[in-house]
Amino acid sequence: MTWFKREDNEIEPTPGHEVRTEGLWIKCEQCNKPLFKGELETNLQVCPNCGWHFKFSARQRIENLLEPGYELVDLELKSTDPLEFTDLKPYKARLAAAQKKTGLNDAIINAVGKIGEQDVVLSVMEYGFIGGSMGAVVGETIARAVDRALAAKVPLIIVSASGGARMMEGIASLMQLAKVSAGLAKLDDAGIPYISLMTDPTTGGVTASFAMLGDLNIAEPGALIGFAGPRVIEQTIRQKLPEGFQRSEFLLEHGFLDAIVPRKELKGYLLETLRWMTEARG
Numbered sequence: 001m002t003w004f005k006r007e008d009n010e011i012e013p014t015p016g017h018e019v020r021t022e023g024l025w026i027k028c029e030q031c032n033k034p035l036f037k038g039e040l041e042t043n044l045q046v047c048p049n050c051g052w053h054f055k056f057s058a059r060q061r062i063e064n065l066l067e068p069g070y071e072l073v074d075l076e077l078k079s080t081d082p083l084e085f086t087d088l089k090p091y092k093a094r095l096a097a098a099q100k101k102t103g104l105n106d107a108i109i110n111a112v113g114k115i116g117e118q119d120v121v122l123s124v125m126e127y128g129f130i131g132g133s134m135g136a137v138v139g140e141t142i143a144r145a146v147d148r149a150l151a152a153k154v155p156l157i158i159v160s161a162s163g164g165a166r167m168m169e170g171i172a173s174l175m176q177l178a179k180v181s182a183g184l185a186k187l188d189d190a191g192i193p194y195i196s197l198m199t200d201p202t203t204g205g206v207t208a209s210f211a212m213l214g215d216l217n218i219a220e221p222g223a224l225i226g227f228a229g230p231r232v233i234e235q236t237i238r239q240k241l242p243e244g245f246q247r248s249e250f251l252l253e254h255g256f257l258d259a260i261v262p263r264k265e266l267k268g269y270l271l272e273t274l275r276w277m278t279e280a281r282g
C-alpha cells in the first residue's frame, strides 16, 4: 500500500506562451556580433554593424532587383542523372533533398522584367541548391536566358553564386562552360549588354566561363571569387598567398573586376549602367 497517491497532473504549457529564443539570432561571420534575424532580413542580409554580406537567396535577389510584375521562367527543367552517380549518397537523393529544401528544380532561376524603365533578362544562381553547382540544367537555363536576351534584344544580367561545375554530372557539367560561353559570344556580336554580378562564392567552372565574360564584371563586397581553392594554388606554386587573396577587393585592385557594389546600391548602379550602355548602343 502506498501512503500517497499522486495523480498524473503534469502542468501543460499554455499554447502560445513558450519563449523561444533559439533560431531568432545569428552571429555575424565577420564581426561576431549577434544579430537579430528579422533585422538582417530587412537589411537585405547585410550586417548592420560591419557591412558583411550574408548569402542572399535567388528569390530574394530577384524580388530586390526587379520591379513588381516580373515573371519567373524556364523553371521546368530537371536533371536526369545521366551517370546514375553515387558518392556518399545517390545523386538522385541529393537532388530530391535540394528540391525539397529550395522549392526549385535546380540551382537557378530565370526572370524577365524591368529594372526601373529598363527591360532585362535576369538569371540568378541559388547557392542553397547543392552549393549552386552547375550541371546540365543550370547550363541550359542560362543558355535560355541568353536566347531570351537575344530574341528580345534586352540586356542580360547573371548573378553567380556557385562552387563550380557539378561533379555528379561529370563531363556533361563541363560542357556547359562551352555552351554558355558560345551563347554569350552571340550576344556580344549582337551588341547586347551582359552584366555579370559575382557574389559569395563564385568559383570553379562558373568563374572560368560566364562569370568573367561580362561586358561589365562586378561583385559584392567580400565575395570569394576564384578558380581553384587557395590551398591547391599554394601547393602548386609553393608560395604563401597574400592576405585577402581571392576576395572582391583583391580582384578589383588587380584588375579582374570593374567595380564592387554593395547590395543596397546594386539596383541603382545597374539602372544607371544599363542607361548608359543602351543609350550608347542606340
Ligand SMILES: [Zn+2]
Binding pocket: 028, 029, 030, 031, 032, 033, 047, 048, 049, 050, 051, 052
Ligand atoms: Zn558584422
